[in-house]
Amino acid sequence: MSLPxxxxxxxxxxxGDVSSxxxxxxxxxxxxxxxxxxxxxxxxxxxxxxxxxxxxxxRRAAGESGALLGxxxxxxxxxxxxxxxxxxxxxxxxxxxxxxxxxxxxxxxAAGAVTxxxxxxxxxxxxxxxxxxFYGPACNPWNTERVPGGSSGGSAAAVAAGFAAGATGTxxxxxxxxxxxxxxxxxxxxxxxxxxRLGMVAFASSLxxxxxxxxxxxxxxxxxxxxAGFDPAxxxxxxxxxxxxxxxxxxxxxxxxxxxxxxxxGDGLDAGIDTAVRAALAxxxxxxxxxxxxxxxxxxxAVPAYYVIAPAEASTNLSRYxxxxxxxxxxxxxxxxxxxxxxxEEAFGAEVKRRILVGTYALSAGYYDAYYRKAxxxxxxxxxxFLAAFDSVDLIxxxxxxxxxxxxxxxxxxxxxxxxxxxxxxxVNLAGLPGMSVPVGFVDELPVGLQLIGPHFSEARLLNAAHxxxxxxxxHTRRPAL
Ligand code: GLN
Numbered sequence: 001m002s003l004p005x006x007x008x009x010x011x012x013x014x015x016g017d018v019s020s021x022x023x024x025x026x027x028x029x030x031x032x033x034x035x036x037x038x039x040x041x042x043x044x045x046x047x048x049x050x051x052x053x054x055x056x057x058x059r060r061a062a063g064e065s066g067a068l069l070g071x072x073x074x075x076x077x078x079x080x081x082x083x084x085x086x087x088x089x090x091x092x093x094x095x096x097x098x099x100x101x102x103x104x105x106x107x108x109x110a111a112g113a114v115t116x117x118x119x120x121x122x123x124x125x126x127x128x129x130x131x132x133x134f135y136g137p138a139c140n141p142w143n144t145e146r147v148p149g150g151s152s153g154g155s156a157a158a159v160a161a162g163f164a165a166g167a168t169g170t171x172x173x174x175x176x177x178x179x180x181x182x183x184x185x186x187x188x189x190x191x192x193x194x195x196x197r198l199g200m201v202a203f204a205s206s207l208x209x210x211x212x213x214x215x216x217x218x219x220x221x222x223x224x225x226x227x228a229g230f231d232p233a234x235x236x237x238x239x240x241x242x243x244x245x246x247x248x249x250x251x252x253x254x255x256x257x258x259x260x261x262x263x264x265x266g267d268g269l270d271a272g273i274d275t276a277v278r279a280a281l282a283x284x285x286x287x288x289x290x291x292x293x294x295x296x297x298x299x300x301x302a303v304p305a306y307y308v309i310a311p312a313e314a315s316t317n318l319s320r321y322x323x324x325x326x327x328x329x330x331x332x333x334x335x336x337x338x339x340x341x342x343x344x345e346e347a348f349g350a351e352v353k354r355r356i357l358v359g360t361y362a363l364s365a366g367y368y369d370a371y372y373r374k375a376x377x378x379x380x381x382x383x384x385x386f387l388a389a390f391d392s393v394d395l396i397x398x399x400x401x402x403x404x405x406x407x408x409x410x411x412x413x414x415x416x417x418x419x420x421x422x423x424x425x426x427x428v429n430l431a432g433l434p435g436m437s438v439p440v441g442f443v444d445e446l447p448v449g450l451q452l453i454g455p456h457f458s459e460a461r462l463l464n465a466a467h468x469x470x471x472x473x474x475x476h477t478r479r480p481a482l
Contacts, residue, residue, distance in 0.1 A: 003479055006165040006219035010067045013060065020053035020060075020070025023165075024114055027072045031116065031163045034482045040138045040148070040157035042077055043085055044117040052114040059112060067222045067246075069112030074164040076155050077118035078125055079105050079210070080199035084115075088201050089123045089133035089151075092327045092347040102199025103234065104168060104210045104227045111226040116164055120154030123349045124318065125170055125203045127151045128178060128421045131412055132351045139408070140183060141480040142446055146405040149179030155213050156183040161482055166214035166223050170200055172207045173306055174400075174425025177437035180213050181400035181449020184439045186466065186476060187213040188220045191456045192432035193238035195224075196231030204313035205236070207306075207429040216476050217438065217466035221245035224459060243460040249467040254288035256465065259393030263299035264424050270403045272443030277399045280440035280450045280469065284397070287468055292393055296385040301378045302427040303419055308362050308375035309430070315359025318352065354415065383431040390455045395465055399424055400437040400449035424451055434459050438466045439475040447475075 004012070012018045028046050035041050049072065056070035075081060078088050080098035087093045101109065109115070122132040130138045130153025138154045140146040141161040148157040152169030156179030159167050169176040171189035180187025188211045195210040202208060212223035225245050231237040260281070265274065281291055323329040323343030330346050333339035348356070362371040389396060402423060411418045428435040433456060437449035450469075454462045470476050 003162040003215070005215045006071055006222060007216065009165055010071060010222065013070045014065060020056040020072070020114060021050060023070065024049050024053040024072050024116065027116055027164055034161060035163060037144055037482065038139045038141055038157050038161060039136055040120055040154040040161065041074060041117050041163060042087065042120045042135045042154065045084055045115065049114050049116050056112045056114060066112050068108065068226055070114065071112070071165050072114045072116050073108060074116050074119050074155060074158050074167040075105055076121050076152050076167065076169050078121055078170055078201045079168055080201065081105055081115065081118065084118065086118070086201070087134065088125070089121045089135060090347065090349065090352070091134045092321050094134065094328065096327050098199070100199060103196035103231045104200065107226050107229070108223070113226070119152070119158055119167060122151035122153070123352050124201065124314070125151040125172055125175055126314065126351050126355055128174070128418050129411065130154060131408065132349055134349065137408055140405045141482060142184065143405065146407055146446065147182065149182035149405065151175040152213065153179045156180050156185060156187065159183070159185050159213050159215065160480060162479060166212055166219055168210060169213050170208055170210050171429065172204050172310060173429050174422040176211050176213060177400050177425050177435055177449065177451060178422060180437040182405040182447060184447030184475070184478060185213055185215055186217055186220055186436065186438050187211065188224060188436045188459065188462065189428065189434060190224065190228065190459055191238070191434045193236050194434070194457065194459065195227045196234040196237045198231055198234040202317040204310040205317060206313060207310060209429070216470055217436070217463045218246070218249060221249060221463045240457055245460050245463050248460045248464045251464045252288065253284065253465060253468050256289040256395065257393040258284055258289050258291050259294035259389050259396040260291055261294055261296045261299065261396060261398055263296055264398035268402050268423070269399060270443060273399050273402070273404065273448050276441030276443065276448040277450055281397060283469055283472060287472065294389045294393060294396070296389060296427065298378065298381045298385050299427060302382055302430060303423060305375040305378040305382065306426040306430060307358070307419055308371050309379065311355040311359035312362045312372050313359070315356045315363065318356055321347070351415070379430045382427050386427070386431045386433060386453070395461065396453040398451055400451040404443045404446035404448060428453055432456065434462055436462050436466055438469060439478070441475055
């Protein structure tokens with residue numbers, strides 16, 4: 001089965017072949033009929049979506065155009081949406097209705113995109129399988145007994161299942177690329193600072209970055225175009241000019257130098273993934289690219305460094321959930337201390353508590369130098385590995401994940417095994433680089449992703465490389481039968 005891409009829908013809207021109201025109705029109907037099997041969408045806002053679609057159709061009728069005008073989207077439930085519950089997959093924020101939109105959401109709305117609802121995710125984006133959600137796991141549409149990946153698992157599953165033309169996600173250590181890979185769609189994690197973090201509920205502030213998930217690179221280019229750009233209200237947002245992401249999609253790949261990190265093809269990589277990724281790399285050679293083996297020697301330190309830095313930042317970010325300011329509050333607190341402790345005990349899930357404990361420990365006096373400072377030093381070495389590699393290659397490619405989607409429940413009691421699933425994606429966040437995942441085949445009927453990594457602010461080049469591959473292959477057109 002194949003479904004129209006966002007770009008195709010945009011062309012049809014432009015020609016007047018279809019209205020935004022029609023599209024919105026179709027998507028809402030698909031969600032209603034098919035999402036009970038996936039649990040990928042946790043809040044549907046049908047009435048508001050139809051009102052937004054009607055407004056988009058009126059804007060088109062009045063002569064306005066724009067690639068996203070009238071395009072129905074879903075947002076990961078970690079982006080604040082004015083007047084719509086934003087739970088972050090947590091009991092803590094089950095009752096939280098933000099008074100404002102995240103900048104990324106506001107920009108997509110201003111471009112005319114319609115919000116269908118909010119997608120399931122791991123609690124506060126901590127996870128690789130979407131099993132840490134208060135609302136229960138989302139399932140992989142290719143095999144509902146398997147995980148969709150995480151933490152943007154709901155967004156990836158929903159896009160793969162055809163519940164929206166595209167979705168937003170966030171990626172702190174792989175959470176856009178990894179679920180995109182496991183669900184057979186395209187996902188882009190931009191350079192740190194490219195997309196505003198304002199209103200994107202913080203997990204690990206120096207790593208978090210929002211980006212698009214969609215069927216194709218062409219679709220991701222359209223979504224990123226609206227999401228990207230400087231935001232004076234986010235002090236970490238980059239004051240760097242935004243490229244025209246669609247303009248360079250067709251550029252020739254002749255002479256492109258692709259680095260293959262030998263550390264990404266070693267032990268622990270599933271043989272079927274290795275084969276699919278190598279076949280994709282052969283396509284790149286046929287497109288004129290040159291493959292060069294490179295080394296990123298500190299790759300083995302990415303998981304330990306990330307699992308100090310991310311929990312450290314999470315432990316401070318999550319201190320705001322105290323039962324006073326917003327979200328859950330325990331019943332009948334005896335005193336202030338009881339209010340804090342019981343609120344947090346009752347409303348945070350096990351993985352979030354684990355991260356708060358690890359992070360608090362790593363930041364405590366006496367351990368700060370041994371763990372946090374050391375992890376920051378490793379982070380710099382990892383970044384230097386990439387920068388050195390980009391002296392001799394244009395892009396880096398390899399597998400997005402070591403394994404295809406695993407069975408629900410299989411790794412829930414083994415956090416380290418779960419953490420190791422992000423082995424190829426974490427370093428990219430530690431270095432602040434942009435990365436993508438593109439579908440390149442199947443292993444046992446489960447999708448495989450190729451990861452593309454570029455220098456800072458090279459999103460246009462990444463999208464170009466992904467698009468050229470998608471022009472000569474059809475993996476991105478495959479859709480699960482639901
Ligand atoms: N799986 C990683 C973690 O659990 C990354 C999550 C993310 O990118 N949000 O921290």
